[in-house]
Amino acid sequence: MEHGSLTDESSSTFSLIDEDHTLANSVRFVLNQDPRVSFCGYSIPHPSDNNVNIRVQTTGDSAKDVLKDALNDLAGRCKHVQVTFDKSVTGFKATQSTNEMKVDE
């Protein structure tokens, strides 16, 4: 859910249900990397509530688009982590099995 104003779309608060620090903190990091963002932060109104508010203020662009870009960026990072991790694990398993073969000889 987005809480913003109709006249100025450069600042908004987004209220995400069923999310917590896990997503909000990661998104805040990515938003901080975006030069279009002039302010961003998040808060969890109450620890028993399962929602989080993310505040985004930009230098002019639509806050919603900037947040969407940040989420896309984060998703891209996840993909890259997965690919890199896969490569390292396969590499590690390969060297391990050759080492084992050497022991057997």
Next chain:
Amino acid sequence: MSKGSFTSALNMPDVPMGKLPDHLEVQRTRVVCKADAPIHTEGIQFSGAYAAVGVDNSNPLDKFKRDFKIDVIRLTKDEMEFDMIGIDAAIANAFRRILISEVPTMTIDKVFMVDNTSPIVDEVLAHRLGLIPLDADPRLFEYMSEHDVPNERNTIVYRLNVSCEKGSPRLTVKSDQLEWLPDGSKLHEVAPSYPGEQQKTYTSFSGSQLEVSRRALGVKHKDITIARLGPGQTIELEAHAVKGIGKVHAKWSPVATAWYRMLPEVILLKEIKGEEAKKLVKKCPVKVFDIEDLGNGEERAVVKSPRACTLCRECLRGESEEQIELRRVRDHFIFTIESASALPPEVLFKEAVEVLHEKCDRVISELS
């Protein structure tokens, strides 16, 4: 001095442009652990933080892709350790949090007691059963929501039926005595009115679960003690396992623990020689320091294995305090995963990354 010759402090020749002065660079990339407390713990995430000195603090996606690295250190069936380099704590921590509380597993959630005369009361016994790791791949199953009927795609049924004969010694009930029922529950909701009458059971399987799992399902560890029975005592029950996440109850958590530490860095600020060097080597319980022979009978201390440092700060006590600096590298994480579920740790980590990816996708589609 005439008014025209004014120069801004930032334009003075000793302020390097495009490069941070050393003390700021340390602040940016390291956490410094002083004797009493660490300093500069909060990372500086804002991309324009150093714009005034012409330094770009951002880590855009393409730079991240170029610099990000993973080194596997150790990988066994249940445990792995790897170095994750070039990532912010926010994202590394997200992976850790997801591993603990949002990667699903199959776990016993409902227990139907038929008979329990053991010294362990029903609710405690049910709780103990819930904590037993099952050897079932959660990716093959679906979540069961409130209105779903239990079927072979969302419920796994185990039966436990043990009794200790009168006159025999005490019996220990182990987890491998949980017997998997591939055809679902054998308990009837209503007792049959005549022998052989077909009554509804607590599950409605449409076929054998073997078709879903393609192998027999059991427990991960066969030697977990469930209860001890005295002569004449009996346990008869049926346990239904469903898919869930650690956020709801820790029994669904797939890891014993998942944790990381930042790579330690130990710096000798001054040369430490002779007796003092020997003292320093002795002080460190994990042998971070070593002696180097300089020839001509002189010896000095060197940092040999900083990775082993546990940050006990023993070396900062006494006179060596001013001579050593303990730091941690801010974007280098030594990540350890101990799996306590059916899946090996490397699969769990990939699942965790996938969960974060899905979270992003979900919010994007909600915003559109």
